[in-house]
Amino acid sequence: MQLQDLTTPAALIDTARMQRNIRRMQQRMNTLGVAFRPHVKTTKCVDIAQAQIAAGARGITVSTLKEAEQFFAAGITDILYAVGMAAPKLRQAAALINKGCALKIIADSADSAAAIVAFSQASNTPFEVWIEIDTDGHRSGVQPAGEDLLTIGRLLHQGAVTLGGVMTHAGSSYELSTPAALQAMAEQERSLCVLAATRLRSAGLPCPNVSVGSTPTALSAQQLEGVTEVRAGVYVLFDLVMANVGVCGLDDIALSVLTTVIGHQKDKGWAIVDAGWMAMSRDRGTQKQSRDYGYGQVCNTDGQPLDGYQLTGANQEHGILSSTSDEPEQDITTRFPIGTQLRILPNHACATGAQFPEYHTVAATPGGEPEAGATWQRFYGW
Amino acid sequence: MQLQDLTTPAALIDTARMQRNIRRMQQRMNTLGVAFRPHVKTTKCVDIAQAQIAAGARGITVSTLKEAEQFFAAGITDILYAVGMAAPKLRQAAALINKGCALKIIADSADSAAAIVAFSQASNTPFEVWIEIDTDGHRSGVQPAGEDLLTIGRLLHQGAVTLGGVMTHAGSSYELSTPAALQAMAEQERSLCVLAATRLRSAGLPCPNVSVGSTPTALSAQQLEGVTEVRAGVYVLFDLVMANVGVCGLDDIALSVLTTVIGHQKDKGWAIVDAGWMAMSRDRGTQKQSRDYGYGQVCNTDGQPLDGYQLTGANQEHGILSSTSDEPEQDITTRFPIGTQLRILPNHACATGAQFPEYHTVAATPGGEPEAGATWQRFYGW
Numbered sequence: 001m002q003l004q005d006l007t008t009p010a011a012l013i014d015t016a017r018m019q020r021n022i023r024r025m026q027q028r029m030n031t032l033g034v035a036f037r038p039h040v041k042t043t044k045c046v047d048i049a050q051a052q053i054a055a056g057a058r059g060i061t062v063s064t065l066k067e068a069e070q071f072f073a074a075g076i077t078d079i080l081y082a083v084g085m086a087a088p089k090l091r092q093a094a095a096l097i098n099k100g101c102a103l104k105i106i107a108d109s110a111d112s113a114a115a116i117v118a119f120s121q122a123s124n125t126p127f128e129v130w131i132e133i134d135t136d137g138h139r140s141g142v143q144p145a146g147e148d149l150l151t152i153g154r155l156l157h158q159g160a161v162t163l164g165g166v167m168t169h170a171g172s173s174y175e176l177s178t179p180a181a182l183q184a185m186a187e188q189e190r191s192l193c194v195l196a197a198t199r200l201r202s203a204g205l206p207c208p209n210v211s212v213g214s215t216p217t218a219l220s221a222q223q224l225e226g227v228t229e230v231r232a233g234v235y236v237l238f239d240l241v242m243a244n245v246g247v248c249g250l251d252d253i254a255l256s257v258l259t260t261v262i263g264h265q266k267d268k269g270w271a272i273v274d275a276g277w278m279a280m281s282r283d284r285g286t287q288k289q290s291r292d293y294g295y296g297q298v299c300n301t302d303g304q305p306l307d308g309y310q311l312t313g314a315n316q317e318h319g320i321l322s323s324t325s326d327e328p329e330q331d332i333t334t335r336f337p338i339g340t341q342l343r344i345l346p347n348h349a350c351a352t353g354a355q356f357p358e359y360h361t362v363a364a365t366p367g368g369e370p371e372a373g374a375t376w377q378r379f380y381g382w
Numbered sequence: 383m384q385l386q387d388l389t390t391p392a393a394l395i396d397t398a399r400m401q402r403n404i405r406r407m408q409q410r411m412n413t414l415g416v417a418f419r420p421h422v423k424t425t426k427c428v429d430i431a432q433a434q435i436a437a438g439a440r441g442i443t444v445s446t447l448k449e450a451e452q453f454f455a456a457g458i459t460d461i462l463y464a465v466g467m468a469a470p471k472l473r474q475a476a477a478l479i480n481k482g483c484a485l486k487i488i489a490d491s492a493d494s495a496a497a498i499v500a501f502s503q504a505s506n507t508p509f510e511v512w513i514e515i516d517t518d519g520h521r522s523g524v525q526p527a528g529e530d531l532l533t534i535g536r537l538l539h540q541g542a543v544t545l546g547g548v549m550t551h552a553g554s555s556y557e558l559s560t561p562a563a564l565q566a567m568a569e570q571e572r573s574l575c576v577l578a579a580t581r582l583r584s585a586g587l588p589c590p591n592v593s594v595g596s597t598p599t600a601l602s603a604q605q606l607e608g609v610t611e612v613r614a615g616v617y618v619l620f621d622l623v624m625a626n627v628g629v630c631g632l633d634d635i636a637l638s639v640l641t642t643v644i645g646h647q648k649d650k651g652w653a654i655v656d657a658g659w660m661a662m663s664r665d666r667g668t669q670k671q672s673r674d675y676g677y678g679q680v681c682n683t684d685g686q687p688l689d690g691y692q693l694t695g696a697n698q699e700h701g702i703l704s705s706t707s708d709e710p711e712q713d714i715t716t717r718f719p720i721g722t723q724l725r726i727l728p729n730h731a732c733a734t735g736a737q738f739p740e741y742h743t744v745a746a747t748p749g750g751e752p753e754a755g756a757t758w759q760r761f762y763g764w
Contacts, residue, residue: 262467338491382391
């Protein structure tokens with residue numbers, strides 16, 4: 001199928017780039033001697049998770065119980081639900097476990113741990129719980145050197161649920177942009193998570209799994225001693241935020257939004273395209289980074305970036321494409337005539353993908369235009 | 383059903399507020415003597431469009447052809463597709479017209495008009511086209527006093543498609559915040575659109591419809607002489623951006639996101655909730671307004687705002703709830719214990735609603751907790 005035949009806006013995945021990204025991460029993990037558990041929240045797409053598993057991933061990470069349900073239904077059983085468990089969700093988690101899903105849940109407070117233990121006993125559900133560790137102060141987790149860690153560990157272990165290990169996510173790595181800072185953050189994430197594991201074991205508690213990761217730290221870690229597995233999500237597609245962080249190039253970004261020019265404001269040097277924020281998402285993650293890409297980098301249909309052209313504004317179904325130079329583009333109507341198709345690289349692949357019910361795979365053809373191939377469904381909601 | 387029984391995050395609609403918002407707008411339009419054509423892109427929900435029509439709306443406005451298809455399938459035939467038509471979408475539009483949909487499309491360039499005429503003649507499809515007018519410089523449309531208007535009008539009329547009228551959207555009204563400025567913008571939108579209609583008629587061209595509108599201008603216009611219909615979308619639910627613009631109060635906002643507290647970072651004064659940006663959207667529309675609400679205003683389950691508490695940060699499935707005061711909240715864990723349900727008012731109802739497959743209606747019960755009622759489906763994609 002030609003790109004011309006797709007309804008725009010459409011989410012395209014360059015499968016050659018995606019497979020290269022998958023191989024790069026898996027080979028890195030193999031070299032570092034750890035298992036890899038991809039975070040499937042980025043794509044919520046069974047076809048892509050299967051490609052990650054085929055390359056060597058062991059199990060998946062999810063951000064919602066709906067993801068756990070959907071991927072379990074597709075045959076994937078080893079699932080870590082990496083958002084702190086609250087009591088109202090225990091029934092839904094237990095239903096999955098009782099169907100045979102090897103679901104692991106996480107806790108970072110004595111209150112949550114106590115609720116899990118109580119529900120486990122009342123319902124006779126064999127929960128496996130990992131303790132979330134805060135290694136960079138950016139969000140959740142208990143302090144690796146604090147008393148809460150041991151309190152929660154004892155509560156869980158004595159409560160006869162399986163204490164499966166510790167996990168952390170150094171999400172503040174997204175705010176960095178030099179190899180030295182990224183390597184230091186990866187080492188901080190590793191060492192503090194291993195510290196938590198060591199303290200649990202010293203207290204006589206089990207801690208078989210030590211799970212760390214974010215895309216930037218996974219691609220920057222120099223050694224992972226004491227770690228058993230790494231998690232990462234956005235690496236599979238990459239995006240402009242990751243390019244600014246420095247862990248990919250623009251030519252690694254596998255997700256783009258196909259759009260059509262629908263009008264102009266010639267005096268302002270604007271082309272109006274049919275990819276607004278409903279397609280790109282409202283994510284402006286590059287705004288505070290070294291290079292601000294507006295709502296996305298404009299490329300031709302081959303996926304080649306057109307230097308200096310961005311989506312500089314977005315309404316719901318209108319994107320404003322303009323030059324980033326101070327002077328309005330003089331020949332915007334001849335440069336981008338109505339009907340022209342373009343591809344836009346997104347700030348944030350997780351947010352942009354979530355706006356679409358499906359991805360269309362796209363591949364270069366020998367000496368010709370890229371062609372659309374398969375349609376891969378993705379899901380949303382909770 | 384109790385709110386406790388809903389999976390969080392969930393999108394709630396307070397139907398009493400929604401019906402009040404619908405009545406307020408319709409009564410205003412009746413008083414001003416114009417028809418009202420709601421923009422259903424805000425909700426993409428047949429149940430809500432039917433409530434708007436029951437109150438007196440005539441026809442609907444859509445932002446995608448998928449919306450046109452879905453609402454036509456639900457029995458609504460009078461539909462204005464208010465995004466500039468590009469040639470690749472003509473086949474999809476023609477299919478709707480050939481099924482009996484009274485679809486109107488828009489154009490703001492000679493190129494688009496010529497493409498519509500050519501397709502109409504080749505396919506023998508009776509298109510009705512309205513010309514988009516730029517009345518505030520914020521996005522699309524032709525200048526009301528310029529030559530392009532008449533060129534496009536002649537092209538369409540002589541091309542034997544139906545020239546149905548002119549339409550405009552003063553979207554820059556979202557950037558205003560005083561009654562005087564809003565009234566002036568409403569008058570600018572009206573007068574310039576009427577000018578365009580007058581010029582077409584003076585040139586011997588038909589122009590039966592003169593369509594204007596945005597929620598802020600629709601609620602601010604003092605008179606609408608020469609206008610035949612008004613369009614508005616977000617008024618049906620309202621949001622924090624509209625509260626800052628000054629056209630609603632917080633107690634008019636009918637959309638909220640039900641969320642559950644899942645953890646804390648006590649030293650920082652944070653409660654972690656399960657509404658992150660995947661639920662709230664990345665929209666930060668209040669950032670540049672008089673009052674910045676972060677990712678949303680925190681309310682109790684009755685919908686009463688809890689002054690000084692906002693979602694101050696958001697990851698994909700984690701929201702960070704904190705006090706807006708400079709000092710970290712000391713008793714965050716006792717103020718918002720794990721498992722506490724809260725409702726978050728959104729910055730932008732169109733963006734937040736789009737993150738959910740469905741709305742749950744909610745209504746106060748006599749002397750008791752609010753209860754969830756119906757589930758209303760909404761759709762997405764293109």
